Amino acid sequence: MIEKKDNFFHLYNKKISYIFEILENGHLGQVYFGKRVSKLWEYDICYLKKYKNKAAGTVKYSKDMGNFTLADQLQEYPVYGTSDFGMSAIDVRCESEIYYLDFQYQDYKVKRYKKRNLDFPTSYGNNAETLSIELLDVERNLKLWQNFTIFDDTAAIVKSIKLENVGEKKVNVNKCLSGVLELRNMPNHELVTLDGAWLRERHINIRPIKHGLTTVSSLKGASGHQHNPFIMIKEKDTTLETGEIYAANLIYSGNFISGVEMDEWDKARIFVGINPEYFEWGLSPKETFSTPEAVFFYSENGINSLMDETSLFVNEHVIDKKWQDVTKRPIVFNSWETMYFDFDEKKLLDAAKEVKKLGMECFVIDDGWFENRNDDRNSLGNWKYDINKFPNGLKSFSKKIHDMNLKLGIWFEPEMVSPNVELLKKHPEWLLGHPYSRKAIGRGQYVLDFSNPMVIEEIYNQIKKIIIMTNLDYIKWDMNRNITEAYSAYLHDNDRSQGEVFHRYICGVYTLYKKIISDFPDILIEGCAGGGGRYDLGILFYSPQIWPSDNSDATERLDILTGTVLGYPLSSFSSHITASPNHQTNRRTMLSTRHNIGIFGALGYELDLNKLSTQEKKEIKDVISFYKKNQELMMYGRFIKLTTNDDVYNWAVVNKDKSEAVVMIFNRKIKPNSTPKSYLKLHFLDEGKKYIINDTDIVSGEFLKKYGMENPIVFNGINQQYSVVTEDLQAICVKIREYK
Known part of the structure; x- marks a missing residue:
């Protein structure tokens, strides 16, 4: 995929070409990045060499090189x-x-x-x-x-x-x-x-x-x-x-x-x-x-x-390919928006029984499981379970969860420390922060100095004990406080520049990831940083999925997801079904809407199951059953935007051979008598195939591609029997599969 001709380098595959050259002053100059070209022929190179712009009013690179200037060159590393x-x-x-x-x-x-x-x-x-x-x-x-x-x-x-x-x-x-x-x-x-x-x-x-x-x-x-x-x-x-x-x-x-x-x-x-x-x-x-x-x-x-x-x-x-096996990506239940800090072993086990009945696969204890952690202002850096919440021990609790044939997950915030813990009293120099009398504090916590290998080793040893004790399957790794007054006593003592703090810190985070993954390769780590504060390719290298935002409102997640998928895959987007009214926006949204948006990505749940009606529990079971059958499609199918504007979102996922697809249609506001019929062109289907829509209508791929699928979002406004939607903020999913 790499060739050199004269002073030109050509990198290519079936999709693209990238060409750069050695300029006459010995620097590297860019030539082309775009659609694949066959190769640079000799006359092309001569043409490139002959016609070089010579910008007026510029400083020349050298008195020995005539009119040559870097000002008008495309450069590799200016x-x-x-x-x-x-x-x-x-x-x-x-x-x-x-x-x-x-x-x-x-x-x-x-x-x-x-x-x-x-x-x-x-x-x-x-x-x-x-x-x-x-x-x-x-x-x-x-x-x-x-x-x-x-x-x-x-x-x-x-x-x-x-x-x-x-x-x-x-x-x-x-x-x-x-x-x-x-x-x-x-x-x-x-x-x-x-x-x-x-x-x-x-x-x-x-x-x-x-x-x-x-x-x-x-x-x-x-x-x-x-x-x-x-x-x-x-x-x-x-x-x-x-x-x-x-x-x-x-x-x-x-x-x-x-x-x-x-x-x-x-x-x-x-x-x-x-x-x-x-x-x-x-x-x-x-x-x-x-x-x-x-x-x-x-x-x-x-x-x-x-x-x-x-x-x-x-x-x-980037992501470890082993996580493409969807059987390793469980449907999780997270305790956070269900219980926050208010739980004990009995309350958790009662919830776990409902979790199992509904078909979820991993029970995650969020913040609040460790000593004296009854609010978000203490105990970070002391990763020992709370005996008051787990009187029989965390190991016993873990066995009970695993005996239900559920995986177990636990929340950690490894990079942080609370002011009142023994760790900080013993090692005040392990705090990241300048030795001024005033230090900024955020969320009642400080940041540990992860540029110091001893700090990483201490935190890892604490976490490792919990992993072994619980035979842990899943970690939610949170990070809720940004760095201020970046100063490391460790770097000072080792005569290193304080300008190295930020980079050495994030390298330390990666070191802790490596320690956990090397010793426990089957643990799935979900990245989180106050929600979406560290959603990047570095975290995805270690964590196959990320909690995208602390805003779990389904309709707010529409905007977050449509931006995120420009640069990151759907498989990385952790999507939980939460309560209505939502805890962040107080917005009421139908369970069906929350489901029809939430099934795109890594599905999970985070709501009080005891408050659900029989009908709502049935819907959850049905959706989980659908998701398990279609999980590979919903996480790894080709994600396609069909239309987007302020009020309407239409998108789809389709598998590689175009035999299965799911289309999502969302209307932010109902509009009475807006149109008797509209059609959504599904250009991504195979026009040579026949398809069945929602196991009801058989339609040719050619028709769906060129004419379209009837838009199921209909609100008559007078005669409700002809209305599919009945309120604002409604999402509908349509399952399409090849008919043979």
């Missing part, structure tokens, strides 16, 4: 101060000196296959080839490897950087982004970001790309509720099925920056990497620093095609 004045990818300094870097091509090598390594999250796959380009700044004694990985099945290019100090002086790295993509002629494009806040994460935000710099970022120590590393650049008239799209994401969970800069010639520079604010990495002689991986995607056929590529990439090359 640096400031070498005739380019745009956003730089790297900033290195030595004592008080700023380095104006000049990395020049030396050599390359190609490596096949890419193993999954739990040390740090990266893409992986046996169908991969990685091209490593070696570049050297001779005067400043720095070596840089730029890595490009291509897989044979995805329209994605993965980039990363490794920097080595080959000199005799220590240097400080103040910025080292993971990857850059440059594109010409972008005046009519838009930037799409996933923005929001706690309880309304990853809503789609579209803005025009203007001259200058537009970024989204985080300085919270996590990817954050407010912005997500995923960004997308599309033509203004892009639709669900047409238009070119470029997208970028980062396999990382800490502070990030993603953005685009447009210059005076409408050239766009897209970039993603570790946020350089409050970042500094000391690099002594012979030491190296490696960035997280950046992923760049391409789609020539609109938004649905882009989602195909991001979903395929994450499912196949």
Whole structure:
């Protein structure tokens, strides 16, 4: 999948080509990223070399190279101060000196296959080839490897950087982004970001790309509720099925920056990497620093095609493939919105009996199971079960759950500590925070210093005892407080820069993940950070699913899901059916609506089963039965947006051979006598097949594709017998299968 001709490199598979060159000054220059081209013929190369823009009014790179300037070049890894004045990818300094870097091509090598390594999250796959380009700044004694990985099945290019100090002086790295993509002629494009806040994460935000710099970022120590590393650049008239799209994401969970800069010639520079604010990495002689991986995607056929590529990439090359076996993904019941802190062993076991009767598969005890944890203001960092809540012991409770043929899950918040616990009294230096007299406190808790290996080991040993004691199947890993006053006593004592705190902290989080997964490979860990505060590819490398938001309102989840699936697969979206009225919005929603939205993704429940009517329990049993039969479709089927606007959501999932599909139609508001009939074109079906709709109507695929399926959302407003919907906020699912 990788070829070199003259000074040009061509990475390709059946979907895409990525071409870059060695520029005349020895730097790497981008040429093309898009739909697969056959190859660069000799006359194409001559043409590219002959016609190079020479921008007026620019500083020239060197007096020895005529009119050559980097200002008008598409570059692989731009640096400031070498005739380019745009956003730089790297900033290195030595004592008080700023380095104006000049990395020049030396050599390359190609490596096949890419193993999954739990040390740090990266893409992986046996169908991969990685091209490593070696570049050297001779005067400043720095070596840089730029890595490009291509897989044979995805329209994605993965980039990363490794920097080595080959000199005799220590240097400080103040910025080292993971990857850059440059594109010409972008005046009519838009930037799409996933923005929001706690309880309304990853809503789609579209803005025009203007001259200058537009970024989204985080300085919270996590990817954050407010912005997500995923960004997308599309033509203004892009639709669900047409238009070119470029997208970028980062396999990382800490502070990030993603953005685009447009210059005076409408050239766009897209970039993603570790946020350089409050970042500094000391690099002594012979030491190296490696960035997280950046992923760049391409789609020539609109938004649905882009989602195909991001979903395929994450499912196949980020998440551990063993979790694609849906039998390992249980339907969970979580105690949180059912009981909060108010429970004991009897109350839990009574609930577990109902859980088993209804067909759920995993009983998860959320927050409140450990000593003195009767509210959210104490006991974190002391992972010992509460004898008052479990008088017979947690081991005995676990056996009773497993004897019901249920899996057991437990909530942890490993990265946090409460002020009153013995751990902090014994080791105040294990707290992450500057030794000022004033320290910020959030949610009544502090953050442990996960840059310190001893802290990780202590927390792991506590968690490990609980795992072994309970024969644990499932962990909900929460993280409810962001980092402030980032300071590590451990790094101070080891003469390391405090600018390393944020990155070393998230590396410590990954280390704890590795310890748990290495020792207990069958445990399913669900990621959570106050809900969706750390929904990123770094967490998905270790956790196959993430709690997407603490807002469990079904209709609010519509907006969260439609944004999330731009960059992340449906299989990663943990979706719980909760109470009505909802605990966050106080909104009343029909159980059928909550189900018809909630079955898309990883299904779970979080409501008081004792308050349900007989009819509601029957509905839950029926839906669970349907979901178990169709779980692979609902988690791994191709997710397709059919239409979206403020009041209507239509989407579908379809399997690979187009023999089964589920279509979801949602109306936010009923509209009396709006139309007697409307049809929804199901363009994703096979027109050569026959289909049966809801086991009732037999229709040809050609008809459904070209004419459409009758929209079941009907509200007459006068004669209710002709109405399918009876109130606002109603969702209907239609099951379609091949008729033979």
